[in-house]
Amino acid sequence: MATKKSVSSLKGADLKGKRVFVRVDLNVPLDDNLNITDDTRIRAAVPTIKYLMDYDARVILSSHLGRPKGVTPKYSLKPLVPRLSELLGVDVKMANDCIGEEVVKIVSEIPEGGVLLLENVRFYKEEEKNDPEFAKKLASLADIYVNDAFGTAHRAHASTEGVAKYLKPAVAGFLMQKELDYLVGAVANPKKPFAAIVGGSKVSSKIGVIESLLEKVDLLFLGGGMIFTFYKAQGLSVGSSLVEEDKLDLATSLIVKAKVKGVKLLLPTDVVVADKFAPDANSKVVPASEIPDGWMGLDIGPDSIKTFNEALDTTKTIIWNGPMGVFEFEKFAAGTEAIAKKLAELSGKGVTTIIGGGDSVAAVEKAGLADKMSHISTGGGASLELLEGKPLPGVLALDDA
Numbered sequence: 154m155a156t157k158k159s160v161s162s163l164k165g166a167d168l169k170g171k172r173v174f175v176r177v178d179l180n181v182p183l184d185d186n187l188n189i190t191d192d193t194r195i196r197a198a199v200p201t202i203k204y205l206m207d208y209d210a211r212v213i214l215s216s217h218l219g220r221p222k223g224v225t226p227k228y229s230l231k232p233l234v235p236r237l238s239e240l241l242g243v244d245v246k247m248a249n250d251c252i253g254e255e256v257v258k259i260v261s262e263i264p265e266g267g268v269l270l271l272e273n274v275r276f277y278k279e280e281e282k283n284d285p286e287f288a289k290k291l292a293s294l295a296d297i298y299v300n301d302a303f304g305t306a307h308r309a310h311a312s313t314e315g316v317a318k319y320l321k322p323a324v325a326g327f328l329m330q331k332e333l334d335y336l337v338g339a340v341a342n343p344k345k346p347f348a349a350i351v352g353g354s355k356v357s358s359k360i361g362v363i364e365s366l367l368e369k370v371d372l373l374f375l376g377g378g379m380i381f382t383f384y385k386a387q388g389l390s391v392g393s394s395l396v397e398e399d400k401l402d403l404a405t406s407l408i409v410k411a412k413v414k415g416v417k418l419l420l421p422t423d424v425v426v427a428d429k430f431a432p433d434a435n436s437k438v439v440p441a442s443e444i445p446d447g448w449m450g451l452d453i454g455p456d457s458i459k460t461f462n463e464a465l466d467t468t469k470t471i472i473w474n475g476p477m478g479v480f481e482f483e484k485f486a487a488g489t490e491a492i493a494k495k496l497a498e499l500s501g502k503g504v505t506t507i508i509g510g511g512d513s514v515a516a517v518e519k520a521g522l523a524d525k526m527s528h529i530s531t532g533g534g535a536s537l538e539l540l541e542g543k544p545l546p547g548v549l550a551l552d553d554a
């Protein structure tokens with residue numbers, strides 16, 4: 154993988170009384186009433202923060218939320234304070250800003266073992282521009298930089314990359330370390346046979362990851378909306394299923410590449426088709442070669458699930474990115490749920506199972522199987538970029554081990 158071999162860790166750092174700037178990814182979904190609908194990322198940030206508290210550091214937490222253009226109340230991090238306080242067992246203080254005199258004063262008042270949450274760092278356009286003056290202001294708040302925001306590590310922003318130039322030591326938190334161990338370590342040195350399951354809506358958004366995984370895996374399973382581009386490339390009718398006409402040649406070349414590399418490529422043999430894109434659509438199961446005109450494939454079928462399951466039984470490491478169907482609609486969630494169940498079962502038998510972020514994580518959570526997997530990534534875009542072999546700026550900026 155095109156990233157650092159190992160980054161400096163938090164363990165061993167002299168922490169007592171030190172002001173530690175911790176970049177976390179608290180970009181959690183909120184509903185219209187600003188209630189947190191999934192607190193996974195907050196829970197994932199806890200081990201590093203607790204460690205710092207236990208070692209009497211003064212903890213300064215920084216995160217973004219959403220993609221605000223300037224100061225936008227609905228993107229304030231304030232609604233996260235109660236849950237964060239509950240999980241940490243302390244009263245987390247909240248600053249109204251992330252830089253400036255007022256913040257400097259509040260930081261100076263953090264007691265040993267105390268935690269301060271800074272306001273959304275993206276309220277400043279300088280954050281995404283990776284402005285050096287802004288990064289210096291963030292850096293001036295602390296003695297140590299910890300990056301635990303794996304989910305944002307693919308962004309070269311001031312709080313994820315720039316700040317590490319001005320604040321040393323710059324080390325990885327425990328979540329960052331764990332994500333890298335699994336997504337870099339397990340993929341670089343997998344127990345074999347090694348399988349990848351790639352789904353999601355479009356082949357265009359997964360080209361990089363498929364090409365990169367073809368270099369490493371023994372088996373590649375494809376599902377989701379992208380399969381229809383592969384079917385059409387093979388001359389099959391796909392009805393009104395999602396197809397990327399400009400990616401037909403690419404699909405053919407990926408099939409050829411798999412052959413050349415000796416990778417067993419499994420495409421679903423049957424699909425669940427619908428007469429419209431809706432939760433209450435009429436549906437039926439048809440062979441992949443017999444999708445009727447006017448119908449669209451929205452899930453993999455029972456035969457495919459059986460074949461996939463049997464092939465997965467032979468593997469020792471599995472990485473999964475992207476749902477098998479439109480799992481948001483109950484009628485078309487069976488394929489994704491079946492894969493989630495299979496991976497949970499295999500984890501119990503010692504197979505390493507890694508869920509590579511984004512919607513597949515949502516599907517595993519929905520199935521109540523998250524705690525059964527070897528590793529569930531907190532990063533959607535970041536895990537995808539890492540699996541594509543791209544360097545993550547937030548990791549590269551950290552000190553070498």
Ligand SMILES: Nc1ncnc2c1ncn2[C@@H]1O[C@H](COP(=O)(O)OP(=O)(O)OP(=O)(O)O)[C@@H](O)[C@H]1O
Pocket residue numbers: 352353354355358376377378379395450451452474475476477478479480481510511512513514533534537
């Ligand atoms: N057959 C299909 N037709 C249309 N859409 C589909 C089909 N199968 C899956 N999808 C949709 O694909 C979407 C997920 O695609 P995406 O490429 O975003 O996956 P992901 O990689 O898991 O997510 P992320 O990009 O957030 O990491 C889901 O919303 C799902 O409904």
Ligand SMILES: O=C(O)[C@H](O)COP(=O)(O)O
Pocket residue numbers: 178180219220304305308532533534535
């Ligand atoms: O949710 C994510 O993938 C991360 O928090 C990064 O957010 P972004 O895509 O807005 O940079």
